[in-house]
Amino acid sequence: MPYDPSAFPPFAVTVDLVVLTVRKDALYALVVRRGEPPYQGRWALPGGFVRGDEDLEAAAARELTEETGLRSQALEDQDAGAHLEQLATYGAPQRDPRMRVVSVAYLVLAPDLPSPIAGGDARSARWAPTDTLLGVGDGGGWEAEQQAPLAFDHDQILRDGVERARSKIEYSSLATAFCPPEFTVGELRRVYEAVWGVALDPRNFHRKVTGTPGFLVPTGGTTTRQGGRPAQLFRAGGATLLNPPMLRPEV
Template sequence: MFDDSWEPPAILLAVDLVILTLRDSRLHVLLIERGIEPHRGTLALPGGFLRDANEDIEDAARRELNEEAGLADVHLEPLNVYGEPGRDPRGRVVSVAYLAITPRLPEPVAGTDAVRACWTSVEDALSSDAELAFDHRRIVADGVERARTKLEHTALATAFCGETFTISELQQVYEAVWGIQLDPRNFYRKVQGARGFIVADGPLRRTANGRPARLFRAGPDQVLYPPMVRTAHVAPQGPNGSAN
């Protein structure tokens, strides 16, 4: 029960966006350089405060993404809510984070309070040398882990391939998102064991080494069973992308 002297706490509601894509066979995240305080000149996720009490939260996320990076028509899904005290020097700020994992995104165009917008490799964004504003390093890490889990349980990886592709090309998507090197024979076995994941399509294609490779296309199932789980059959990659 509230007495007549109770007043609701002053809490600001914001949105942050983790937008992931593949560029040059590496997983990248969209970052902007902040043009205003706090953390002016520091890289951050695109986002901002709701415009007013009548603005829908997801609408605010789409508006901020368009205003700060010039991107629109991106499929967003809720990621998490971040509201620890002290995460923002302007006051008690609760942020609703959204995630998008989308192929073939264009170069971002900075606007409003963003000085510039850029694609940054996930390795660079999460490195100990990188400085991200607020608690955005944690939010990026959470978004990347969600993306990696989605590749385990869904057919999302095929969206990053062409209409037809080889299993080697599909493996490259998994390696880029998971940040690990996979054993080709084990990967082939897992892909073939996931019912409805991919189906054979068309004639053989000659690869760069001259060997013929069978072509596939995305299958009918979006949920993978059994899932493509990350296991001990992988070798961690070094900082230059090579296996240790």
């Protein structure tokens, strides 16, 4: 088929963000309340139109800053910023009832924020447990009379984002993206436990993460945030890939 720029069908392109954090030993996602139809009053993932001269990842980073005040350090960047990566693209013809919209979803992993939402136009944004948003624990899905709380196909996007996070912390050091710049082994373990929804043996976990070269770098300090014996503080090392991986227990 020859390329015919004058005859392409018109599409709108948006970015949607799956922003995940760990708080209170559970995985939380950022959602915003929709102020207008369709799905008025329902929760949705933050997002918006890609501008005419804007890169996709730049649009995702811009939306992230607008919604949360977070600065994203896309890929490999060690700074205090959140991790940002492309997740997948959703373009079913009727996913938005008004027009044809193709949405490029991005996944953001952020530490628990001191002030939940410090952003600009985040009118009614909040953190919600992903289990609640996805109806986990009510029998694995939403009942017939019960409506999934998320607008559009955002429940599917969120599901895909959570699964991506769950699998990526197995073979990468990405779990540290959920932690503050300095953290203890116990705090990192609680991240794994929250994201996977399982209990891990603290002793084997300690041996694994401290024994993997480049994963953790001791900062010298100690803390007693959790009660009990003071724990060493670490920051993320340079290693990004874990080999061998952290094994997720069978369910």
